[in-house]
Amino acid sequence: MRNILLVLIAFLSLNLSTAQTVQDLIDEVDSSRLLNTLNEFSGEVSTVVNGNTVTILNRVSSSGNDLAANYLIEQFNSYNNLVVSDDVYSTSGRNIIATQTGLTQPNNIYIISAHYDAVTNYCADDNASGTAAVLEIARVLSKQCTDTTIVYALWDEEEIGLVGARNYATAAASRGDNILGVLNIDMMGYDGDGDNEFDIDVRNIAGSIAMKDEIVALLNTYNASINLSVNVVDPGTPLSDHKPFWDQGFTALLLGEAWSKNDQNSAYHTSDDRINLIDMSYYHDMVQLCMAYMATKAGVSSNDTSITQTANTLQVNQTGASYQWINCDTDAIIPSATNATYTVSSTGDYAVNVTINGCTEKSNCFNVRSLNEAHSYVTIVSLYPNPVKDQLNITLSMDEANLKIYDINGKLIINESLTNRENTIDTSNLKSGLYFSIIKSRNITNTQKLTKR
Ligand SMILES: [Zn+2]
Numbered sequence: 001m002r003n004i005l006l007v008l009i010a011f012l013s014l015n016l017s018t019a020q021t022v023q024d025l026i027d028e029v030d031s032s033r034l035l036n037t038l039n040e041f042s043g044e045v046s047t048v049v050n051g052n053t054v055t056i057l058n059r060v061s062s063s064g065n066d067l068a069a070n071y072l073i074e075q076f077n078s079y080n081n082l083v084v085s086d087d088v089y090s091t092s093g094r095n096i097i098a099t100q101t102g103l104t105q106p107n108n109i110y111i112i113s114a115h116y117d118a119v120t121n122y123c124a125d126d127n128a129s130g131t132a133a134v135l136e137i138a139r140v141l142s143k144q145c146t147d148t149t150i151v152y153a154l155w156d157e158e159e160i161g162l163v164g165a166r167n168y169a170t171a172a173a174s175r176g177d178n179i180l181g182v183l184n185i186d187m188m189g190y191d192g193d194g195d196n197e198f199d200i201d202v203r204n205i206a207g208s209i210a211m212k213d214e215i216v217a218l219l220n221t222y223n224a225s226i227n228l229s230v231n232v233v234d235p236g237t238p239l240s241d242h243k244p245f246w247d248q249g250f251t252a253l254l255l256g257e258a259w260s261k262n263d264q265n266s267a268y269h270t271s272d273d274r275i276n277l278i279d280m281s282y283y284h285d286m287v288q289l290c291m292a293y294m295a296t297k298a299g300v301s302s303n304d305t306s307i308t309q310t311a312n313t314l315q316v317n318q319t320g321a322s323y324q325w326i327n328c329d330t331d332a333i334i335p336s337a338t339n340a341t342y343t344v345s346s347t348g349d350y351a352v353n354v355t356i357n358g359c360t361e362k363s364n365c366f367n368v369r370s371l372n373e374a375h376s377y378v379t380i381v382s383l384y385p386n387p388v389k390d391q392l393n394i395t396l397s398m399d400e401a402n403l404k405i406y407d408i409n410g411k412l413i414i415n416e417s418l419t420n421r422e423n424t425i426d427t428s429n430l431k432s433g434l435y436f437s438i439i440k441s442r443n444i445t446n447t448q449k450l451t452k453r
Contacts, residue, residue, distance in 0.1 A: 022410025115158030147299030165241035201236025305363035
């Protein structure tokens with residue numbers, strides 16, 4: 001029993017903070033969290049905002065939807081790596097914007113958005129569904145460092161003429177923001193006929209058609225997780241918040257339930273638009289598809305949080321960062337332990353926060369079994385050549401590990417046990433391009449970008 005528990009604990013710690021693939025992030029989209037947010041945000045149950053137990057009875061902007069806006073700010077503030085802005089653009093309107101700055105391409109921006117205002121009470125599908133999706137994607141993606149900047153945008157006053165989104169899109173155009181894609185979601189939880197169809201509304205503006213093609217391709221790449229089929233509507237409806245972005249010449253589209261097949265929620269814009277009409281399985285897959293797009297485009301570029309032990313010293317292998325060591329047993333930071341190395345004085349579990357350009361990722365918890373570990377266990381001594389052609393050579397300092405190689409879309413291409421110190425991997429079947437190799441051994445994970453010539 002004890003061994004089983006230990007194995008379980010090791011497994012859990014592996015999954016807490018390993019470098020993640022797009023598939024991992026898709027898998028993290030959590031139905032129960034989506035359901036909980038939908039219930040709270042559509043006023044079916046009470047919630048806590050600023051320490052007070054409250055019910056968000058409605059989100060009608062003209063009668064004051066500040067409670068809903070404050071709820072959103074509090075949710076975003078509970079996530080890592082986000083700068084939250086209360087964008088009060090008029091006496092009646094507030095967009096709530098959370099920005100996750102990209103590490104390597106901070107000026108390249110992808111936006112995922114939904115309007116949070118409503119016309120009457122409840123309005124679960126229109127558009128608590130899109131709002132909860134944006135929050136869930138922010139919760140998962142904000143734990144990662146990404147290449148590009150992601151803006152999570154929740155618009156006000158859509159229902160009275162796309163006011164919030166227009167305000168933002170106009171300001172973004174005059175700032176010269178390099179927005180590469182706006183994924184706007186509005187009413188995404190209803191599938192009355194159960195055929196799993198949804199609509200993408202698109203027009204030939206900037207790169208919008210190519211953006212549509214990429215999303216359609218993701219349906220195929222991740223068809224093991226996402227069970228949906230697409231209707232492409234071109235020219236798409238102008239009746240949601242992607243329209244102001246089209247008007248400014250940005251790449252944008254609308255994703256939502258199948259209006260084109262007359263399978264939309266007929267209770268919308270009434271107080272009968274409640275959670276009981278939401279198909280949670282369909283909705284979950286829709287959110288997963290949005291996650292697939294955002295994670296793919298933003299690029300999941302993880303810091304190297306692998307740790308090496310030599311005698312009683314731990315070293316995190318990422319250079320050029322700032323560091324904070326953590327005692328995993330108490331989950332408390334260790335005062336003054338802010339270097340790449342940390343000398344432990346007792347056995348136990350330790351982790352480190354690695355921060356580069358304001359983005360923090362946490363390592364796995366590293367188990368120090370002895371203060372005089374006979375060997376320092378670096379997972380990888382060498383991995384070469386990189387770029388690789390037909391053969392990849394991997395030398396390990398310990399003799400058992402697992403290798404996974406993913407393509408840029410997060411598709412698992414190679415999955416092999418490495419049972420020797422010297423290993424040769426046949427890469428002749430890989431197409432040219434960028435890959436990620438992930439080697440796991442004990443509780444160490446090493447992620448590297450790998451280029452195939
Ligand atoms: Zn709507």
